[in-house]
Amino acid sequence: MNKFVTSIALLAAVVAAPGLARAADCDVTIGMVLELTGEAGAYGTAGAKSVEMALKDFNDAGGLGNGCKVVTDTRDSQTQGTVAVDQATQLVNIKKVPLIIGGIISPMSIPMLTSVTAPAGIVQISPASSSPTLTALGRDGKTNGVFFRTITSDALQGTAAAKYALDQGLKKIAIIHVNNDFGVNLEKEFEAAYKKLGGTITSVTPYNEKQPSYTSEANAAMKDAPEALYLISYPVDGATIARAWISGGGPAKFLLNDGMNSSDFVKAVGAKFLNDAYGTSSGTTESDSTKYFNANYEAFSGLKPDAPAADRSYDAGAIAALAIAKAGKADPAAIKAAIPMVTAADGAPIHAGKEEFAKALALIKEGKSIRYEGVIGPIAFDQYGDITGPFRLWKIKDGEVTTVGEMGVDEVNKIKASLK
Secondary structure, eight states, rough: OOOHHHHHHHHHTOOOOOTTSSSSOOOOOEEEOOOSTTTHHHHHHHHHHHHHHHHHHHHTTTBBBBTTTEEEEEOOOOHHHHHHHHHHHHHHHTTTSSSSOSSSHHHHHHHHIIIIIIIOOEEEESSSSOOHHHHHHHHTTOSSTTTEEESSHHHHHHHHHHHHHHHHHHEEEEEEEEESSHHHHHHHHHHHHHHHHTEEEEEEEOOTOOOOOHHHHHHTTTTOOSSEEEEEEEEHHHHHHHHHHHHHOOOOOOEEOGGOOHHHHHHHHHGGGTTTEEEEEEEOOOOHHHHHHHHHHHHSSSSSSSTTHHHHHHHHHHHHHHHHHHHHHSSOOOOOOOOHHBBOSSSSOHHHHHHHHHHHHHHHHHHHHHHHEEETTTTTOOOOOOOOOOOOOEETTEEEEEEEEEHHOOOOOHHHHHOO
């Protein structure tokens, strides 16, 4: 295997070499296009801090050798698909980055993938885009094999949410969902499972983002006396909808999607109205990486380690850096090929943090595969860049999001298979 330093020395003579972008003589720049502002700003802010922490740990462990580091060029998608595409295009065509981390949510990741990264063959890792459309694009051969994500698909979360709702006695439910790829797909998967498991859906109401009022949507969802509301949204609009629902006389019982696991949402609605609010999130299998992240993230970022998308964003950054080291060069095709080698089932276990990354770099120099066991647990990508994992079951109690259980992927798959 070519050593990274040797590769960089050869590449340094060719400044315009495809896929090479440098902030210093031999630093490798990767792109980040995250939702730092706008509706999903809380997710992107936490995600960016997590990636920065992972790269600091990696670079402090020795980085790419000879003082060479992995650094980022971070761009704000503003939670707008057109802006995400424009920023990704600049990173690929002008900065020549070999890899992009982003977006956080599916409506940002999908257009970046189809318009920019897949056609250019640039690796894209999303920490939190859960739409089943991303799997379908891979299955249809439209991703060029460059897409990976460190979150489970909503094809499974919809089933987990349906089972959890019924287990909590929510047998007659109305749905309000954001009218985008994420919301439409999660609603579809939930509805199919919920009905087959015996639940009744009284109404399904889509909404468009960033409206000043959602009174009409809330009133429409109240017909036929539902017992609860399944709100598939983001914190800002979600809080406005929840307030309209409560003020209009809707029952203060909620089922929430993963992105609503947000202190901003709780504060905006009022904790006293959310003591019967339940939710599901892509979960974690606790590892030494989880313990390390939980112990160190707040001091690094100023944010709580349970901030939305924080844990899996660290893993996205770690996998990106380790894959670049394994590839030995800033080449997208080589990095894509290296990702399975740093998450190999038979590889040496490696966890998060400077010391662990130093072990990983030593093994990589010896030409060995490693198995990065992340903050969310062991990570293994299938042929479409998907992972499997458990689902966290939570509820809001006295203003705090509290984990009350876990639903394993085997259980979810078993339920899903029984519904066919």
